[in-house]
Amino acid sequence: MLFRRLVIAAAAVLAMGGLVPVAQAQTGDPSFNLVNRSNRVIYEAYASPSSDSNWGQDRLGQNIVPAGRNFVIRLPQGECIYDLRVVYDRQGGPPEERRNVNLCNLTEVVFDGRPQQGGQQRQAPQQGQTQGPRGNPSFNLVNQGQVVVMEVYASLATDQNWGPDRLGNDTVAPGATFPIRLPEGDCMYDMRFVYQNGQSQERRGVNLCDVTNVTVPLPQ
Structure with a gap:
């Protein structure tokens, strides 16, 4: 009799859990291929979860990414939303940053040497030019x-x-x-x-x- 009551109680808990959705952050593999489409060398690359307050370690280590080349950035599985930053000039030149990028939906991230904030921002076309599709x-x-x-x-x-x-x-x-x-x-x-x-x-x-x-x- 006691065993039956325990089974019924467990079933009720499972049923309640099925009725109350639990909000979870997206998880997956955020690793990506860093592509340098600028005409400069990338000396440093940083990738940290958007929830962090600092950039953390340089993901290139002792490596660099010459113009036209690419480099695989390995990141731990789990969080998907990252902020990215690459440094072209070790003497303090402007870096290029992307914010709130869902890396789990990408296989590569391209940097073209134009400083910008946020992955969706682009330079506005100049007068007389048209922006492509x-x-x-x-x-x-x-x-x-x-x-x-x-x-x-x-x-x-x-x-x-x-x-x-x-x-x-x-x-x-x-x-x-x-x-x-x-x-x-x-x-x-x-x-x-x-x-x-x-x-x-x-x-x-x-x-x-x-x-x-x-x-x-x-x-x-």
């Missing part, structure tokens, strides 16, 4: 050819270099599909595809926010 430029690469795709580059159409290979250590076999994740923001990209036979193809000025799949090989 903005959105989510991520896409699926679909290989409909007969040759393995070895490297994929996707960089903003305004950049002067291709940046990192978006496949990393992966390749895309004939008939396979590979998701290419790009940071939300500008939509206009240049792309370059390198095949196993040594040939390559390029496509310029593509609005990736308007497409879901990019099929290779590209039409001649």
